[in-house]
Amino acid sequence: MATRSALERARSALHLRLLAAQRRLTKDRRGAVIVLGGDDRLAASELANQLTEWFDARTVRICAPDDGAAEGRPFLWPYWQDVPAQGRITIVVGDWLTRTTIAAAREELAGESLRARLKSLRAFEELLAADGTAVVKVWLETPEKTLRRRLRDAEDTDAEGWVVTDEDLLLAKKSSLGLARALRAQGSGKNLPWKVVIGGAETKLRDLHAGLVIAAQLNQASRRRPAVAAKKPSGRPRGLLESAAPHPTLDKKGYGQQMAKLQARLGRLSRLAAQKGVATVVVLEGPDAAGKGGAIRRLCGQLDAAHYRVHPTPAPTPEEKARHYLWRFWNKVPAPGRLAVFDRSWFGRVMVERVEGFAKEAEWARAYGEINDFEARLAEAGTIVLKLWINISKAEQLRRFRSREDSPHKRHKMTAEDYRNRKKWDANLRAAEDMIARTDTPHAPWIVVSGDDKRYARVATLKAVCRALSDRLD
Amino acid sequence: MATRSALERARSALHLRLLAAQRRLTKDRRGAVIVLGGDDRLAASELANQLTEWFDARTVRICAPDDGAAEGRPFLWPYWQDVPAQGRITIVVGDWLTRTTIAAAREELAGESLRARLKSLRAFEELLAADGTAVVKVWLETPEKTLRRRLRDAEDTDAEGWVVTDEDLLLAKKSSLGLARALRAQGSGKNLPWKVVIGGAETKLRDLHAGLVIAAQLNQASRRRPAVAAKKPSGRPRGLLESAAPHPTLDKKGYGQQMAKLQARLGRLSRLAAQKGVATVVVLEGPDAAGKGGAIRRLCGQLDAAHYRVHPTPAPTPEEKARHYLWRFWNKVPAPGRLAVFDRSWFGRVMVERVEGFAKEAEWARAYGEINDFEARLAEAGTIVLKLWINISKAEQLRRFRSREDSPHKRHKMTAEDYRNRKKWDANLRAAEDMIARTDTPHAPWIVVSGDDKRYARVATLKAVCRALSDRLD
Numbered sequence: 009m010a011t012r013s014a015l016e017r018a019r020s021a022l023h024l025r026l027l028a029a030q031r032r033l034t035k036d037r038r039g040a041v042i043v044l045g046g047d048d049r050l051a052a053s054e055l056a057n058q059l060t061e062w063f064d065a066r067t068v069r070i071c072a073p074d075d076g077a078a079e080g081r082p083f084l085w086p087y088w089q090d091v092p093a094q095g096r097i098t099i100v101v102g103d104w105l106t107r108t109t110i111a112a113a114r115e116e117l118a119g120e121s122l123r124a125r126l127k128s129l130r131a132f133e134e135l136l137a138a139d140g141t142a143v144v145k146v147w148l149e150t151p152e153k154t155l156r157r158r159l160r161d162a163e164d165t166d167a168e169g170w171v172v173t174d175e176d177l178l179l180a181k182k183s184s185l186g187l188a189r190a191l192r193a194q195g196s197g198k199n200l201p202w203k204v205v206i207g208g209a210e211t212k213l214r215d216l217h218a219g220l221v222i223a224a225q226l227n228q229a230s231r232r233r234p235a236v237a238a239k240k241p242s243g244r245p246r247g248l249l250e251s252a253a254p255h256p257t258l259d260k261k262g263y264g265q266q267m268a269k270l271q272a273r274l275g276r277l278s279r280l281a282a283q284k285g286v287a288t289v290v291v292l293e294g295p296d297a298a299g300k301g302g303a304i305r306r307l308c309g310q311l312d313a314a315h316y317r318v319h320p321t322p323a324p325t326p327e328e329k330a331r332h333y334l335w336r337f338w339n340k341v342p343a344p345g346r347l348a349v350f351d352r353s354w355f356g357r358v359m360v361e362r363v364e365g366f367a368k369e370a371e372w373a374r375a376y377g378e379i380n381d382f383e384a385r386l387a388e389a390g391t392i393v394l395k396l397w398i399n400i401s402k403a404e405q406l407r408r409f410r411s412r413e414d415s416p417h418k419r420h421k422m423t424a425e426d427y428r429n430r431k432k433w434d435a436n437l438r439a440a441e442d443m444i445a446r447t448d449t450p451h452a453p454w455i456v457v458s459g460d461d462k463r464y465a466r467v468a469t470l471k472a473v474c475r476a477l478s479d480r481l482d
Numbered sequence: 483m484a485t486r487s488a489l490e491r492a493r494s495a496l497h498l499r500l501l502a503a504q505r506r507l508t509k510d511r512r513g514a515v516i517v518l519g520g521d522d523r524l525a526a527s528e529l530a531n532q533l534t535e536w537f538d539a540r541t542v543r544i545c546a547p548d549d550g551a552a553e554g555r556p557f558l559w560p561y562w563q564d565v566p567a568q569g570r571i572t573i574v575v576g577d578w579l580t581r582t583t584i585a586a587a588r589e590e591l592a593g594e595s596l597r598a599r600l601k602s603l604r605a606f607e608e609l610l611a612a613d614g615t616a617v618v619k620v621w622l623e624t625p626e627k628t629l630r631r632r633l634r635d636a637e638d639t640d641a642e643g644w645v646v647t648d649e650d651l652l653l654a655k656k657s658s659l660g661l662a663r664a665l666r667a668q669g670s671g672k673n674l675p676w677k678v679v680i681g682g683a684e685t686k687l688r689d690l691h692a693g694l695v696i697a698a699q700l701n702q703a704s705r706r707r708p709a710v711a712a713k714k715p716s717g718r719p720r721g722l723l724e725s726a727a728p729h730p731t732l733d734k735k736g737y738g739q740q741m742a743k744l745q746a747r748l749g750r751l752s753r754l755a756a757q758k759g760v761a762t763v764v765v766l767e768g769p770d771a772a773g774k775g776g777a778i779r780r781l782c783g784q785l786d787a788a789h790y791r792v793h794p795t796p797a798p799t800p801e802e803k804a805r806h807y808l809w810r811f812w813n814k815v816p817a818p819g820r821l822a823v824f825d826r827s828w829f830g831r832v833m834v835e836r837v838e839g840f841a842k843e844a845e846w847a848r849a850y851g852e853i854n855d856f857e858a859r860l861a862e863a864g865t866i867v868l869k870l871w872i873n874i875s876k877a878e879q880l881r882r883f884r885s886r887e888d889s890p891h892k893r894h895k896m897t898a899e900d901y902r903n904r905k906k907w908d909a910n911l912r913a914a915e916d917m918i919a920r921t922d923t924p925h926a927p928w929i930v931v932s933g934d935d936k937r938y939a940r941v942a943t944l945k946a947v948c949r950a951l952s953d954r955l956d
Contacts, residue, residue: 023891030896061779064894065792066825072788077551101787171753279645305535313527313575314546318539343548351540363801385616404512417497420505420538 039092046148080344133197142229250423294398387451554818607671616703624681646836650906768872861925
């Protein structure tokens with residue numbers, strides 16, 4: 009009886025510590041991700057439920073990836089959906105390292121593919137931490153004998169509900185123990201180690217132990233902001249987007265013929281992509297009035313409306329602002345077989361946010377790597393990724409502004425900001441050159457399209473997208 | 483050449499009219515749903531693309547239900563996902579009436595099930611219109627000969643990409659023409675008729691015609707707000723929630739025993755539901771400090787964290803405020819096999835919004851019917867729906883407020899609003915009685931739980947949920 013009450017006292021004190029840690033997160037405007045991995049899935053689930061009881065449950069959400077919804081998406085996609093807003097807590101069960109351990113034990117991942125996975129996990133954790141999110145990871149390790157008994161008991165009492173899965177049995181194997189340990193070491197972000205908690209039969213004691221570890225980790229995270237060593241771009245490739253050569257042009261007749269042919273071709277390719285379940289992401293960037301909208305409408309003009317979605321990129325909503333800037337784009341990753349076209353995109357981080365000072369230098373400087381990682385995750389999942397910069401000259405932009413003002417069909421496109429942005433032409437150009445140099449990758453290449461002649465630019469855009477799809481599908 | 487240029491002039495004028503209609507929507511803070519149905523799916527897709535070109539594309543989205551994502555969800559679910567915010571336009575292809583026509587032609591819907599579907603479509607359209615959304619519906623009807631030629635041509639030129647589906651061929655049948663006409667009449671909300679546009683070979687002319695119809699309908703919608711005849715509750719059942727009888731209680735030992743048994747039982751049932759793909763929605767309502775949160779934590783305490791999600795209901799975000807109040811709940815409808823628990827819910831419309839005057843009388847008065855329709859749609863899709871009112875006495879509430887203030891573990895639950903709300907105890911009680919009387923339905927019953935004894939209330943909550951799942955699953 010004395011022990012019981014000591015345990016209860018300790019749990020009560022822990023409850024207060026966790027509430028205090030949660031208040032501090034709110035005050036500091038930081039989110040927290042609490043990851044519950046390990047070999048005992050039932051224990052992780054119980055612990056998650058206990059934590060929602062201890063924390064103020066209104067700002068806690070449990071993230072448990074659903075295989076159905078995640079099918080054909082990047083591995084990290086379900087975790088991104090639940091990236092917490094500032095002041096919020098996400099508790100992850102069915103976490104990335106446990107699932108990676110299972111895949112490695114089954115040899116679905118090995119060698120290069122396993123190394124790539126572990127690298128992506130490190131990058132993800134570091135990205136969260138760099139954004140100010142507290143990343144707390146608890147690995148529940150249950151002694152083999154205890155675990156086997158727990159699994160046997162569960163089987164016995166509850167034959168109807170498949171409590172115990174093949175994965176549970178796999179994780180309970182002795183050989184998995186060493187594997188998990190190795191992967192934990194290799195798959196953790198810098199200064200973001202897994203904390204091992206020994207599981208056992210006594211639930212309340214285990215949850216107390218895990219809770220104490222979590223409280224300590226939250227406090228530790230609140231004391232430091234990880235140093236972010238991201239280099240500013242240097243030795244930038246000058247002149248990439250500046251050329252004295254006149255932009256190529258296309259006459260009306262040639263335009264009409266090529267457009268009809270290309271739209272039919274893209275129509276065929278997009279139906280093929282839908283059949284084969286291949287997703288595509290097309291990003292359009294470029295100065296104001298570069299003709300992005302017009303190019304997008306021609307791109308999609310003959311597509312089945314069910315096969316594509318165009319995403320404009322207005323200023324972020326409060327919901328979006330409270331999270332990592334990539335969250336709202338992860339949310340829009342296309343389903344298998346679908347095309348997503350982004351009219352401006354995540355590159356805003358290294359363009360407008362850099363130029364206008366909305367993002368600090370450390371923030372935009374590390375964004376190049378984060379963006380490359382994001383696009384690599386898409387490409388790994390089989391998504392075709394391509395990025396087009398529609399390049400226009402400063403003189404052409406002015407002509408278009410004037411023409412927009414004169415046209416009743418286009419006047420709505422002009423805002424007060426347009427001339428203001430124009431004054432920063434050179435800074436924007438410099439940012440664009442850095443962006444292209446640092447995010448042009450084999451799996452997600454940049455294509456610069458000469459844009460002073462709209463007809464030429466639209467045809468070139470369609471051609472580029474057709475080629476990318478055809479390379480994969482034909 | 484003369485005709486061509488007359489056509490172009492007319493299209494140019496239409497473009498301006500549509501832009502003006504869109505500006506007016508923004509100014510009036512109204513959304514618009516433009517539905518493109520009919521027997522020619524390709525034409526609807528082309529028209530949707532043309533409309534995004536005419537409108538300012540940044541505030542237009544195309545809604546095209548995706549069979550994969552919508553599997554196991556209510557029929558209207560994909561349309562609800564894309565309900566437009568104020569000032570926004572959603573263009574629907576793959577609309578509710580065309581899909582209903584296909585289902586009826588295949589005799590998947592007939593008799594009562596068909597009548598129920600048509601009724602639900604009428605209710606949905608009327609709900610949108612009553613909320614101020616412009617509902618514009620265009621039915622593209624292509625002469626059979628033309629349609630057959632179009633389908634044949636598409637087959638010929640594009641064998642690779644299954645342009646033509648079985649559904650297209652079905653809609654092209656002469657027998658479908660009369661069926662569609664009958665369903666259009668029966669499946670339309672009051673004063674929300676389908677406008678038939680004759681399709682044909684000449685795309686530009688067809689789109690002009692359809693565009694003119696849409697512009698006219700948008701203007702007409704902007705002139706009127708549909709009269710909303712919703713009756714205030716009358717003859718309310720007094721005393722339902724007021725009883726002099728003491729609340730039942732449960733001692734600690736009995737509580738512990740029953741709780742363990744019930745949690746194990748619900749664990750088994752929830753795994754069974756996951757296996758069978760049966761979704762469940764549980765709503766908890768009740769006065770402040772009724773013990774909703776505690777009841778929810780016991781309810782979910784032994785569930786697999788992957789099987790359920792708890793949704794708190796804070797004040798709506800700006801995104802949510804800009805749409806019909808049910809939108810944010812349609813977004814949280816559980817996937818097949820999952821349990822969603824709502825800590826407060828859509829009933830806020832007829833509780834806090836009514837009592838505080840956030841909703842106009844016409845708005846909350848019609849909400850009872852809208853809510854019953856919503857829950858009926860869930861039930862039709864096979865979702866178990868049940869609603870619990872945890873009832874506490876005014877004196878007990880005060881005791882709990884005081885005890886919360888004294889407890890370091892619970893202090894965070896008290897806000898300045900709590901005492902203010904308490905002053906409206908009687909108005910809240912009246913609203914709750916009306917709510918229960920008007921939304922207690924066979925497919926989504928209310929259960930009133932005596933709440934002055936927390937232990938009793940928690941056990942009663944678990945029992946009620948177990949019974950509902952067991953009735954369906956065992």
